[in-house]
Each structure stands twice: as structure tokens, then as C-alpha cells.
Amino acid sequence: MEVVLGPFGMQSPHPYRRSHADMYEDLITTAQKAEEFGYDGIALTEHSFWYDGYCPSLQPTLASVAQHTSRIKLVTGALLLPQHDPLKVAEEAAVLDRLSHGRLVLGLGVGYRPEEFHGHGVEIGRMGARFLEAYEVVRRALTQETFSYEGEFYQYHNVSLKTRPWQQEIPMWVCAGFTEWSIKAAARRGWSYCTTGDMDGGGAIFQRYDEFAESFGHPPEKLKRALFRDVFVMPTQEEADIIMEQDYWAAMNDQFFGFGFLREKNPDGSQMTEVPPPMKEMMLNNRLARPRGTPAMVREHLAPILDWNIDMLIARMNWANFTLERGLRSAEVFARDVMPMLRQTTVEKQTFEGPAQ
């Protein structure tokens, strides 16, 4: 399986303020290091209008990374498609793919924050339907010489992209969570699926995906699967636990739960204002979904995913308030001590099962 480092959000939150210009320069350093360590790609993620200056435009940023690297894939994970003009996304993808000599991997997501939709002039209602249409528009624009599309949100008539991408087909992914409709929608169309995983890691999601694909007449072995996974490698378990408790949890709590994106309700129906202790415990110590600790421990808890036929693992080690050095140290140890296990199985699988497809 391919191992991608990221996704990076380019955040500068109040507790750990940095200059964005410096951060974009550091991103290039990170990408060069990732290439040196042997990662297959670097991923970025986007949000808009966010107080910490989360990166809102991925393809230009990846273009700057492309200039200073030569091998690694440039992954958008995820570009929030309903908030963009799909034709523009396809045009930028074609240019970026040519700029990077065919290294673009286009992960497209839906988004969930109302203010982002509204800030881009889009109503958040029916975002799923909008996403599916936009995905199809991007797919057609990048693969067909001249395309037309007649949908509810988007209409195009005989439009052709003259600047063609470098790759015959830019890999495209539906980047989503674990909701039933998204698994089903991707499987129905035979689109590759990338998931954040659920409490149990994500094996059940890929199982659902395969079942749906089969029922819609797509052979599951021809579909591609990818997984986002929080990992972190430290020499000792104690060090890792302290970092998670002090820094990872602070970032998670602030960025995600603190703004009500988790719509948990109290028994009386009111909005829950603090993360319940069991959930915190789960976020910090669910080793299966978030293996963080010594290399041996991470290897042990990543081993199950070898059976899920995953094509791409996006390993997230950097959080908003982590220093560059800390993330890079973990990335280096992960590459040295954990990646060989992930690689070895890829080779073995090819030899045992013959060439893929």
C-alpha cells in the first residue's frame, strides 16, 4: 500500500501562533523530508474562514510543493468540492498535474461546516447531492475530450478542457467518513473510497463498501480503498501519552468539539458543551483506531489493516499545535520502523495473487 504523510492543514491557532509565510515554507521542507524518508505522498486538507488560517486553497499550495520535490504524490485530502466551481477544480487539476509531471491525486470531500458553504455562496442543504454532481463533472472534464452534463446544480454543454492532465486518469477519491449514504453512493458509481475510519478502525466500512459494490455490479477487487489514520511514533509509550494528552487533546478539543461540530445532546435535549469523559478516553486511548506509542505498539495495531486491501494509507502525525520538528521526528521513525511492514505485504500480495487486475 502507498503511505502518504498528512494531511496538513497549515493552521496557526492562538495557543501556537506562527507566520503563515513561514508555515508554507516549512511545508516544502516537510515534503522534501517525506520524500527522503520514503513516503509516497504528502496530503493537504482544507477549510475556509477558520480562525487559525486553515489553508483554503489546496491546488496552488501543492503547486509550490511540486517545485521542490520530484517523486512524491501530491494529495488533496480532502478538497471540499461543493464549495468550489467544479470546472475550475478540473482545470486547476489539469494544470497542476502537468506542473508536477503526473503526481496529483485528487481526494474530494463534501465538508460539514455551515459557515464554509455560506461563505462560498452555496446553501449547505443537500450538500451530498451537490457533491455527487460536482464529482461527476470533474471526472468527465478530466477524462473526456468534450463533455456535457445535465444536473440539478450544474449544467455544461459541450465543454472541453484543452489543457489535458499529464496522467491518463488522475486518481480520484471520495474522501468521507462512515455514513451509510456516502459508502453507498461511492460504491454505486464504482468510485474509490477513502474513509476516516470509525471507532473500530474502519474494517467494517470497507466491508460495507464491498457489499454495496457487489450489489451494484462492481467487482470489489477492482475498487480502490484508502484510509486516514491518526498515528504517532515515539521512543516510549509514556512520551507519546503525554504528548497526546497535553497537545493532541488540546487541539482536538479546541478545533473540533469546541465549536459544536459534534452535535451531541444531553439527555434533556440541550447541546452538550463539554466532551463526555468516555469520548475523551476513546479519542486518546483507542489504540485500534489511533495507534500512538512505540513503533512496536503501532505496528501491532496497524497490522489488521493489512487484510483490508487498502491502496493508500494517509498517516496523520501533525496537529495544529505540533512543532515541525516533532512531526518530522515521528514521521522519520514511522518510515523506518513501521513502513517496512506495510510495504512488505504489498509485495507479498502481488507475488501470491499475481499481477493486480
Added chain:
Amino acid sequence: MRVGLLYSLGPDCNYDVALEQIEEADRLGLNSVLFEEHHGDLGCPAIMPLIAAAASRTKTIRVGSSNRQLCLEYPINGAEDYAVIDQISRGRVVAGVSAGEREQEFQAAGVPWSEREGRFGEALELLRTVWSQSNVSFVGEHYRFPLHAQGEPGWQREPYKPPFVDQWRRGQIIPEHLPLLPQPLQWPHPPMWVNATSEAIIQLAGSKGYSLLISPLETETEVRAKIDLYDRALGQAGRDRNEVEVALCRELFMDTDGDVARDRALPALRSRIEQLRPQAGEDQSGLAVIRGLSDEELLNQCALYGNHDDLLPRLLSLKAEAGINHLICRTSLPGLNPLDVMHSIRLIASSLHSRLQA
């Protein structure tokens, strides 16, 4: 007069060659490099990745768009792109924007062609607001930011004492004010260069104090007419030429030997004009001067080629009489050897740039 380069990288162009030339131009101290957006055979449909790539390979040269078509999509996405690239380049972005040049591009994007000028004026206002103000709402005829912004037409900052919202509900409310983040590095915002596509647009640019960018293939008479109009609008608004940049794009090829320059430039210029002629339609009456002019007239009055002695007097007169203070040269012409283009760029930097800057 500052000097820059202009690139329109079509489907067959090699981006690496262009980026190498840009690196060299940066090393030699040229002032800017702009990319042209064109949704067809002649140019690049999405220039933001190219600008970012150029920004990350250079140190001091300004990078930007020559004619980003602001109204083809909701302008906020463009504003975000510029802001991020301004961070990547550490404050070197130029936002060259255009109201629109070809009707078919608007049809493809599903935007009414007739509304382009109204939309463009609003989009400029919106960009300037979100780049320079911290938490804003904007209500216009065509655009609203955020979608459910209320109130009078125009832009507003968030009131000093906004209604209190519990933090844990912030992600669930419908916002009436939003910040664009990250903000661009340049303060108050990256320079905005408006393409002089029509009289109404030139007047708009002058009255609001946006800089002006005049496209190549316009005769010197027309260039002067446009600048006169622009100056009048500036004057009426009580503005000064020192606030703005007046940039002129030109096809330009230079060699130490004037005859060699002519022999190499003429076929390239002719094929460039050949490519452009079919593009000139009714919808471009304000923009293009290709119609009605013969090849010879175009070559004599618009294109610049030759050695130092041929070019300098013409450029100095453009500087002194028309008041152009930024020359943007399209040096990569179809069919030219990249080595010759590189040579031409080096000559422009070494012999023209210093004289024009003085």
C-alpha cells in the same frame, strides 16, 4: 518604468521551460511575471497553480495573474487563492483581473455575459473588502458574502458588540459576518490591476483607484486614448497617478543584432496573430484591435522587436509621453527557440531594464 514578463501557456507549452526563464528573470532583477488565463487553445485555463509555482521558485520578482476572469465563478475562491499565494510568495502577488473577454467562456460557466461589468465592479469591491477587513458582510446585486448576509447594500464590519454566541454553538449558527483567512500578507491588500477591456471598465478602474493593465496588440494611438480616459477618471475622483500602476503588455523580442531579431521575431509574431484572428469576435469589440488591422499594421504598431537602438526610443516615448510605468513583455512567442527567448530576456534585463528604470 518597471519591466516584467507575460506568459500564456497553452496546452502544448512546457511549463518547466517557462519556469526556468522566470527563475532567470528573478535572478536578473526583472520586476514581475504575469500569467494569462485563457480557456481554450491559446492559454492556460487555471493560472493559480502556475503563479504559486513561480512564487515558490523565486525570491524578489512579483508574481501574479494578468487577467483572472473574476466573474466566471464566485469571487471568494479567487480571493482565497490570491491570499494563500501572497503568503507563499511573502507578499509578492499582483492580482491582475479582467471583467471577461469571451462570451463562450461565460456560456460554459453559466454566467450571463451581459452582466459581466456589473458583476466585475462588485467582485472587485468584494475582494478588496475581504482582503483588508477583518470580519465582514457584503451585500450586492449579484454577490452576497456570506450567503445570508443581511442589511443595506455595500460592505459592513461585524458590529463592535456582536450578539453573544456560546462557543460550542459557533459551528452551528448561520453566520452574517465572516473573515477571509489567511489574510494576504500585503497591506491593505495585493495590488489590483484591472484589464482595460472597455470604456466603462477603464472609468471604473480610474474612479476607484485600481491600476490599469492594457493588453498587447493595441496600437499606440489606442493605448494613448485609453490612458487619457483613465487619467481623466483618476482626476475626477481626486486621485493621483502615484497611487497606481499603468502597465502595458507588449509582444517583445530582442537580440543584439537588429536583423537577427527581425528574422526570428517576424514569423513568430505572424503565427501569434494567425492564432488570435479567429478569436476576435463581436464580443471583443472593446478589447481586441485585431479586426480591421492588417498584419503589417499590427506588426508595426504593436509588436516590439529589434536591438537596443530600435527598442529603447520607442519605449522611452511610451514612458514619457503615455506615462506607462510598467512594461510587461511577452517574450515566449510560438515557434521561438527557448534559448533565443532566454537570450532575449537576458538582454531586456541587462540593457533595457536599467535604462527604463532610471
